[in-house]
Amino acid sequence: MSSASPPRPARQQLWTVQEVLKWTEERFERAGFGEARADAQHLVAQALGCTRMQIFLRYDALVDDDQRAALRELIRRRLAREPVAYIAGKRGFHGLGLELAVDRRVLIPRPETEHLVDWLLELLPPPPPPYPLHVLDVGTGSGAIALAVKHARRDVDVTAVDVSPDALAVARENAARLGLQVAFVRGDLLRGVTVPAGGFAAVAANLPYIASPEIAELQPEVRDYEPRLALDGGRDGLDLVRRLVDECAGPGVLVPEGRLFLEIGLGQAEATRELLLARGYQAVEIRRDAAGIDRVVSGAAPIR
Numbered sequence: 001m002s003s004a005s006p007p008r009p010a011r012q013q014l015w016t017v018q019e020v021l022k023w024t025e026e027r028f029e030r031a032g033f034g035e036a037r038a039d040a041q042h043l044v045a046q047a048l049g050c051t052r053m054q055i056f057l058r059y060d061a062l063v064d065d066d067q068r069a070a071l072r073e074l075i076r077r078r079l080a081r082e083p084v085a086y087i088a089g090k091r092g093f094h095g096l097g098l099e100l101a102v103d104r105r106v107l108i109p110r111p112e113t114e115h116l117v118d119w120l121l122e123l124l125p126p127p128p129p130p131y132p133l134h135v136l137d138v139g140t141g142s143g144a145i146a147l148a149v150k151h152a153r154r155d156v157d158v159t160a161v162d163v164s165p166d167a168l169a170v171a172r173e174n175a176a177r178l179g180l181q182v183a184f185v186r187g188d189l190l191r192g193v194t195v196p197a198g199g200f201a202a203v204a205a206n207l208p209y210i211a212s213p214e215i216a217e218l219q220p221e222v223r224d225y226e227p228r229l230a231l232d233g234g235r236d237g238l239d240l241v242r243r244l245v246d247e248c249a250g251p252g253v254l255v256p257e258g259r260l261f262l263e264i265g266l267g268q269a270e271a272t273r274e275l276l277l278a279r280g281y282q283a284v285e286i287r288r289d290a291a292g293i294d295r296v297v298s299g300a301a302p303i304r
Contacts, residue, residue: 002247004155010156013061014062014064014065014068015062015063015072016059016060016061016063016123017044017048017055017058017059017060017061017062017063018059018241019061019062020044020063020068020071021040021041021044021055024039024040024043024044024071024075025037025039025040026278027075027079028040028078031079033078033244038084039078039084039174041055042087042088042271042293043071043074043075043078043084043087044071045094046070046074046087046088047063047067047068047070047074048063048067048083048281049171051224052217052289054121055078059300064303069252074087077273080223081219081220081221081224081225082124082225083221083222083226085102085108085226086102086103086108086225088285089101089102089103090102091108091109092116092141093113093114093144093148093158094117095111095114095150096145097279098144098148098151098178100142100143100144100147101170101173101174101177101221102142102170103191104225104226104227104280105164105166105167105169105227106142106166106167106168106170106171106227106230107127107141107142107226107227107230107231108142108226109142109144111289111290111291112263112289112290112295113144113206113263113290113293114148114187115143115205115287115288115290115296116150116261116263116295116296117144117145117148117149117198117204118144118206118257118262119287119296120131120135120145120149120204121149121152121153121257122272123202124153124156124201124202124274128155128157129155129156129304130199131198132157132196132197133153133155133156133157133201134157134158134159134200134201134205135156135157135159135200135201135202135203135204136157136158136159136160136161136193136200136203136204136206137149137157137158137159137160137203137204137205138189138203138204138213138244139160139161139162139189139205139206139208139230139240140160140161140162140167140168140171140184141162141167141171141206141230142144142167142169142170142171142174143160143170143171143174143175143182143184144206145174146158146159146160146171146174146175146182147159147174147178147182147206147304149177149178149204149272150180150181150182155226156201157183157184157196158186158274159182159183159184159193160182160185161186161187161189161190161192161193162184162186162187162243163188163189163229164227164229164230165186166227168184171184172184176202176261188248189240189243189244189247190193190244190248191251195252195295198252199252199253199254199255199301200253200254200255200258200276201255201258201259201261202252202254202258202259202260202261203244203253203254203258203259203260203262203265204260204263205244205260205261205262206260206263207233207240207241207244207263208229208230208231208232208237208240208273209231209233209237209238209240209241209263209265209268210231210232210233210237210265211233211234211236211237212232212233212235213235213303215228215231215232216235218231222281233265236271237268238264238268238272238275239265239270241264241268241272241275242275243249244260244262245260245262245272245281246273246279248260249279249281249301249302251282251304252302253301255301256301256302256303257282258300258301259298259299259300259301260276260298260301261283261296261298262296262297262298263296264294264295264296264297268294269294269295269297271287271295272297273286273297276297276299279302280300280303281299281300281301281302282301282302282303283298283299283300284297284298284299284300285297285298285299286298
């Protein structure tokens with residue numbers, strides 16, 4: 001019997017859903033997983049072919065051999081430190097209820113990025129807009145930002161760019177499944193992107209911002225599974241941020257009062273703010289995430 005599978009108690013041939021759930025949670029706690037309960041619920045639900053909420057309605061149901069085998073494999077993968085989102089092949093994003101397909105070709109969307117989306121949507125002119133609105137998502141990955149914006153504002157033209165063809169394939173698949181019209185472009189930051197007449201109302205970016213020397217210190221779930229291209233931000237984590245700040249400061253990229261939104265890492269807010277101010281951006285602001293960390297920096301287009 002594999003150590004990754006609960007043994008059958010003598011009093012019955014199979015465990016109930018409640019017993020399997022409890023055993024899995026305890027196993028993950030012993031492994032030191034910070035979200036042992038949530039991880040156990042996700043994987044048990046996946047093995048049973050139901051939602052997390054539905055497992056609580058099945059507490060007394062017995063787990064059959066096929067379900068045990070499926071759960072055994074899921075537990076093995078999680079104990080190898082594979083993220084639950086990759087095991088499940090999906091991740092929920094934003095209060096808008098988007099469910100995005102994810103795999104090792106893309107970074108797993110995180111709640112911190114939802115703050116960027118909320119701020120961007122808050123500052124867009126309300127519908128109907130006085131002129132065509134164009135939004136650009138740079139480094140789109142799974143398409144999270146672009147698809148969330150398009151889902152909330154069908155009247156906005158959204159373009160998403162990424163240097164990785166693998167990431168773009170995932171983003172396109174998500175857009176097609178969700179029925180959202182987003183233009184996808186392969187390019188390095190703004191290179192390859194056609195700036196619309198008048199410019200973008202907003203440019204959003206969750207670029208790689210981990211400093212190269214810190215990659216080895218990341219949790220195994222991140223370091224060993226998520227694409228390094230989506231993590232490594234260079235010597236201080238801001239290499240790509242610097243480039244995008246410069247490129248978006250160019251004439252015509254942003255409409256007058258259009259804004260650049262940048263998600264950044266712990267301790268990078270003030271340096272990012274200084275980058276924006278040095279290039280002439282106006283009304284530069286910083287917003288915190290739910291943990292109180294300075295997470296998104298935004299500035300309005302430089303005055304010409």
